[in-house]
Amino acid sequence: MxxxxxxxxxxxxxxxxxxxxxxxxxxxxxxxxxxxxxxxxxxxxxxxxxxxxxxxxxxxxxxxxxxxxxxxxxxxxxxxxxxxxxxxxxxxxxxxxxxxxxxxxxxxxxxxxxxxxPGISSSLAVPAYQNIPLTKRGSSESFWVITGTTKQHKLSEDIRLAAKSNATVVILMGMGKLSQIVELFQKEEKNELPVAIIQNGTTKKEKIGIGTVDTIENIVEEQQLSNPAIIILGEVVNHRNEILQVQRNINSKLTKSA
The missing domain is CATH 3.40.1010.10 (Tetrapyrrole methylase, N-terminal domain)
Incomplete structure (x- = not known):
């Protein structure tokens, strides 16, 4: 045996x-x-x-x-x-x-x-699937990956520190604390900072909401976004729209020339 x-x-x-x-x-x-x-x-x-x-x-x-x-x-x-x-x-x-x-x-x-x-982390892959780079020359030199809820079921203190930086901030398990997260960034006068929330990222059930610190809570309500979701805050969120706009312009030119 x-x-x-x-x-x-x-x-x-x-x-x-x-x-x-x-x-x-x-x-x-x-x-x-x-x-x-x-x-x-x-x-x-x-x-x-x-x-x-x-x-x-x-x-x-x-x-x-x-x-x-x-x-x-x-x-x-x-x-x-x-x-x-x-x-x-x-x-x-x-x-x-x-x-x-x-x-x-x-x-x-x-x-x-x-x-x-090791596995591919959702903190990196989910934004990437939506054409959101966590670092980009001229926009972000670093990024934070933070849990939204600590072992004590409280908001991570690191989010307060991250809100003071110019880095991209990625928050996992943070949907239940979204109001508190928004408030921290508003206190740093980052009301217009772009925000993306991606639910069920990289899957067929993927949903995304794009807004700013001031508007994201309304967007979450309108689009009924919930867990499992990732929150991304930073100028790099705009890269997605830039790529989409370029693609639209190319498709428009191709349509006109056809």
Whole structure:
């Protein structure tokens, strides 16, 4: 009888578009004995999983937890020692607000081997899919990526600091705190700063609202934008309209010459 070698590999599934998962991640899924996957993982990715592997949904939907984090940690260890290679499939990149580091620490303390496969973070890919660069010569030299809600369910203090900078600001999990975010930027007299909110980014259900600090709350209400969504604040948001305008001009010329 072969001895089970307990191992945890934390894998980033990417931001939603199934084509944005990495080749390395696919190869790990093919080798898995157990896959624990989250709600933000595109279900199409499960077709890459070893057909003999156990698949367990451990995500959160509509504010309800199927498993608490402590239970997930224990499940990783239990399945690792009973079945072998556990793959923890998480949306985006597991080290960017994904709690991947916590799960690896727990598994390591219990004697398991651990590894990580980075994923494409929604903080980068979702704006890019809408032609919004996080940095652009003459507009932004840096960017912040901040969680909108801390462990204590409060607004991150880093947003206050980011509002004082000239950097692009990307806020994840911030829709429930949008009014407070707007207020912080208004206090810095950035009322006309462009803002984009992208819901279900890189997927077929993607929706986008574009406005300014002063108008974005009305736009969210009009377009009924909600989680999961990303908030982008900065002059780089205007790049999207510039690209769209150039495309319109080219299409118009082609139509007239036809």
């Amino acid at each position: 072969m001895m089970v070698q307990p191992k945890l590999t934390v894998v980033g599934a990417g931001p939603g578009d199934p084509d944005l998962i990495t080749l390395k991640a696919i190869n790990v899924l093919k080798e898995a004995d157990v896959v624990l996957y989250d709600a933000l993982v595109n279900s199409e990715l499960l077709r890459y999983v070893n057909p003999n592997a156990e698949q367990i949904f451990v995500g959160k939907r509509r504010g309800c937890y199927r498993y608490q984090q402590e239970q997930i940690n224990e499940l990783i260890v239990e399945r690792g020692y009973s079945k072998g290679h556990v793959v923890r499939l998480k949306g985006g990149d597991p080290f960017i607000f994904g709690r991947g580091a916590e799960e690896m620490e727990y598994a390591t303390a219990k004697g398991m081997d651990v590894a990580v496969v």
